[in-house]
Amino acid sequence: MHRTDLDRFACEDLIAGLSAHTGIERDDMRKRTLRSWTGRLIGEDDGRNKLLWLPAAGIYQKSKSFGQQTCVACLQDDAVPHLRTTHRLAFITSCPHHGRLLIDRCPECTAPIQPLYASPSLGSVAICWSCNFDLRRRESLVVEPHRAQGELLRIAQGDWGKLGSFGLVYPLVYFRILWIIYRLLATGRFAYPLREWARRNLDVPDIPPSAIPRIKEVERLPTHSRHHLIQYSCALLAGWPDQFITACQDVGISSRVLLKSSKQLPFALCAPVTDKLHDGDYRPTASEVAAARVFLEDRGTQATRRALTDLLGQKSKHIDELAVPASDHCTYGRNRYWKLDGVSPDIRAAARAAAVHDGHNVGPWVDQVLRAELTKRGLL
Numbered sequence: 001m002h003r004t005d006l007d008r009f010a011c012e013d014l015i016a017g018l019s020a021h022t023g024i025e026r027d028d029m030r031k032r033t034l035r036s037w038t039g040r041l042i043g044e045d046d047g048r049n050k051l052l053w054l055p056a057a058g059i060y061q062k063s064k065s066f067g068q069q070t071c072v073a074c075l076q077d078d079a080v081p082h083l084r085t086t087h088r089l090a091f092i093t094s095c096p097h098h099g100r101l102l103i104d105r106c107p108e109c110t111a112p113i114q115p116l117y118a119s120p121s122l123g124s125v126a127i128c129w130s131c132n133f134d135l136r137r138r139e140s141l142v143v144e145p146h147r148a149q150g151e152l153l154r155i156a157q158g159d160w161g162k163l164g165s166f167g168l169v170y171p172l173v174y175f176r177i178l179w180i181i182y183r184l185l186a187t188g189r190f191a192y193p194l195r196e197w198a199r200r201n202l203d204v205p206d207i208p209p210s211a212i213p214r215i216k217e218v219e220r221l222p223t224h225s226r227h228h229l230i231q232y233s234c235a236l237l238a239g240w241p242d243q244f245i246t247a248c249q250d251v252g253i254s255s256r257v258l259l260k261s262s263k264q265l266p267f268a269l270c271a272p273v274t275d276k277l278h279d280g281d282y283r284p285t286a287s288e289v290a291a292a293r294v295f296l297e298d299r300g301t302q303a304t305r306r307a308l309t310d311l312l313g314q315k316s317k318h319i320d321e322l323a324v325p326a327s328d329h330c331t332y333g334r335n336r337y338w339k340l341d342g343v344s345p346d347i348r349a350a351a352r353a354a355a356v357h358d359g360h361n362v363g364p365w366v367d368q369v370l371r372a373e374l375t376k377r378g379l380l
Helices: 012-022 026-031 072-077 149-156 171-186 191-201 223-237 242-251 267-276 286-298 305-312 317-322 345-357 362-376
Strands: 057-060 063-066
Touching: 012 026, 149 171, 149 223, 171 191, 171 223, 171 267, 191 223, 191 242, 223 242, 242 267, 286 305, 286 317, 305 317, 345 362
Parallel strands: none
Antiparallel strands: 057 063
């Protein structure tokens, strides 16, 4: 049971037992599970697929999952500390009542918040199950109000969303398109260019692209990263689809990238992407790739797979066959996760531990520390 997300997998027998022992009606009990988002955020749940905007809490596929969030100030104000249903939503990153960033892990030991591991005593959700740290003792970060967060919550609770020239759309459609934009910003080869474009052209927080870790499992992004990415996503969604199409054209995102599974995509996304970003079915031939390789070599550039792809603007099996292998990089010391000449292995190991503790990748964490020090000295 401790490895089960009961918000998602609470069966009728368990609900009946909880209702009988707590005096809470069964319908009210069901509303406290993820079923309350069915038809708005969840279209179909077979128990195995990942749910958009509703990451698992606790343990998922043998990995830690940070799906449960809470507000430290809310826990401090509660007569009996308890968790909020809306804090399970990935796009909710700050408390609307206190203006503070939510936490999704223990600030002391970084263990995820797991109610099933907590003591059965009343209000024990405020105590870390791993190290017994009282979450109410740690001050949380005050953040700028997330202008779109209230609107997203309203749509998730049943209202239709306004999607530019397409008018009002059903919540499932709205959040599906928002997820695609969010994932483009969070991971993949277009993540950094798209973040940079949004930072320069939209009214969003001025955050360097590398300050947010680029990871494949976007469900594991820490709260502070999601807080910025959601604002970027909503800004790109505004005035749909013109702003998004312009951004894609400027950074080189084509219909082939966005329409990999077009049968499962909403019409409000497929129509403008097909019309404005269609790049045809062209693939470079072997002779064209060979000519491109000669062109690069004549200019003193190594004809690697990336260089050929950038030059031709398309991927091709012939590029894989004719590209020059990139040079191997020697590892630096025993640790391969980051490199900075002159930094001893013990310092690098300590920096990585500190980055993990703060919910960062080591690169953005080091960038943040160096940026703060240089700013203090007036060099940045």
